[in-house]
Amino acid sequence: MATTFQEILDRIAIIDRDVSELNRLKSRLPADRPYSPSLQLSFDKQINNLLNERIGLMDLGILNPPEWLLTKKEEFEILSGSRDESKPDAASLSGDAPSEQLVLDFLRAIPKTEIHLHLEACVSKKTLKFLYEKNGNPLTDEEIEEKFNFKDLMGFIQVFFFVQSSVKEPGDLAYLIESLHDYLKANNIIYSEVFFAPSKFIQNGLDFDEMIEVMVGKIREIKTLDGTDIRILVDVSRSFGPENAMNNLNRVLKVRHPEVIGIGLGGAELMGPAKDYAEVFQVARESGLRTVAHSGEDDGPWAIWDAVTLCKAERIGHATSAIQDPELVQYMKDNHIPIEICVTSNVFTGKYVRKEQNHPVRYYYDQGLPLSINTDDPVIFNVNLTYEYFKLYRFLDFSLDEIIDLIKQSVFATFHPNKEELWSRIESEIIKVAESYEYTPKLPIAIPA
Numbered sequence: 001m002a003t004t005f006q007e008i009l010d011r012i013a014i015i016d017r018d019v020s021e022l023n024r025l026k027s028r029l030p031a032d033r034p035y036s037p038s039l040q041l042s043f044d045k046q047i048n049n050l051l052n053e054r055i056g057l058m059d060l061g062i063l064n065p066p067e068w069l070l071t072k073k074e075e076f077e078i079l080s081g082s083r084d085e086s087k088p089d090a091a092s093l094s095g096d097a098p099s100e101q102l103v104l105d106f107l108r109a110i111p112k113t114e115i116h117l118h119l120e121a122c123v124s125k126k127t128l129k130f131l132y133e134k135n136g137n138p139l140t141d142e143e144i145e146e147k148f149n150f151k152d153l154m155g156f157i158q159v160f161f162f163v164q165s166s167v168k169e170p171g172d173l174a175y176l177i178e179s180l181h182d183y184l185k186a187n188n189i190i191y192s193e194v195f196f197a198p199s200k201f202i203q204n205g206l207d208f209d210e211m212i213e214v215m216v217g218k219i220r221e222i223k224t225l226d227g228t229d230i231r232i233l234v235d236v237s238r239s240f241g242p243e244n245a246m247n248n249l250n251r252v253l254k255v256r257h258p259e260v261i262g263i264g265l266g267g268a269e270l271m272g273p274a275k276d277y278a279e280v281f282q283v284a285r286e287s288g289l290r291t292v293a294h295s296g297e298d299d300g301p302w303a304i305w306d307a308v309t310l311c312k313a314e315r316i317g318h319a320t321s322a323i324q325d326p327e328l329v330q331y332m333k334d335n336h337i338p339i340e341i342c343v344t345s346n347v348f349t350g351k352y353v354r355k356e357q358n359h360p361v362r363y364y365y366d367q368g369l370p371l372s373i374n375t376d377d378p379v380i381f382n383v384n385l386t387y388e389y390f391k392l393y394r395f396l397d398f399s400l401d402e403i404i405d406l407i408k409q410s411v412f413a414t415f416h417p418n419k420e421e422l423w424s425r426i427e428s429e430i431i432k433v434a435e436s437y438e439y440t441p442k443l444p445i446a447i448p449a
């Protein structure tokens, strides 16, 4: 889509004005009223949408760009006082202040991994429309758009139900995997671990083994097609109770496909404390499955302690509240327990972090905690992994070298059977891409093997 340069400038001005106004109103909310959390969520959601839109504006094609933008860049820089004699030309990232567009292009072009992704949240609106039509319940674009235009946590959960309701038979999951593949390709994600939550589908009468067969078949097809690696972590889910989780685990234990690598504990954290699932984790661990848990997203550091000590989860999703407990931060560092960071998602949930600039990822990184960068729910939050990395650069003062270090850390946080080999493949590709941007990455931190 192309738009005029002036329209883009005007829109940015409006977005900046609205964001500062929303922040001002949010700061005046009383903290202790029953309605406060939901109002705060709604403010955060609006602010987040605006910031995403602002980033998205940089991807638009410019209709009839002003002459100076094409031919008089240097002159403009002198006029605007931004000219720096040492600053290289536009194709280079080696200067002090490369354009944000250039950074975004670079981040998109380099290979990455992602390991905290929910399958339902990767389905494109196009695929949803197709599935609803195929299953005899056609919807207009407007009706689908309306579902995604949610304002609060309840609306967010409704989107999940909406996606789950599009699946009527195991074969439909092939389309979900295809949609996930499109997302991975668009962001050059070459290896991913995705959560598949079967409970709702099983409740709707779908057979677990058949669903796994369909997904694994599609995953193998994709691997043959272009080498993209997808692995499944079955979300045993805390929303349906420990007994259901154990049933889900028993189903996973019967699966013999190497693409299904382990279990995750997702769902409403406050309704299902990790300690209630210690036995499920123990059985999984003793059976050779990999284990991860969402924790410290909606509950305090004590919940993370339970997830790492009682459940012995190998990675923790979110852990935004860990910053409150320096001992816990030290424990996770000493025991090499990576945190799956999801900045956009945490700002939306808004429990422990209200804006990107305040996200604890900067603190965790400076403390030397192993990290991985992720989107959680890309289609639902209208975000992607490229933007997540860009947000670190834009809002959290991460240099490009540090971002590449994070891409490396993200590789070593995966359950890939040969991380050294995967990283060396990614590293040589990064060096190649960086060369075309006249940039030589320096990796500041050695990753423990």
Ligand SMILES: [Zn+2]
Binding pocket: 116, 117, 118, 266, 294, 317, 376
């Ligand atoms: Zn998640």
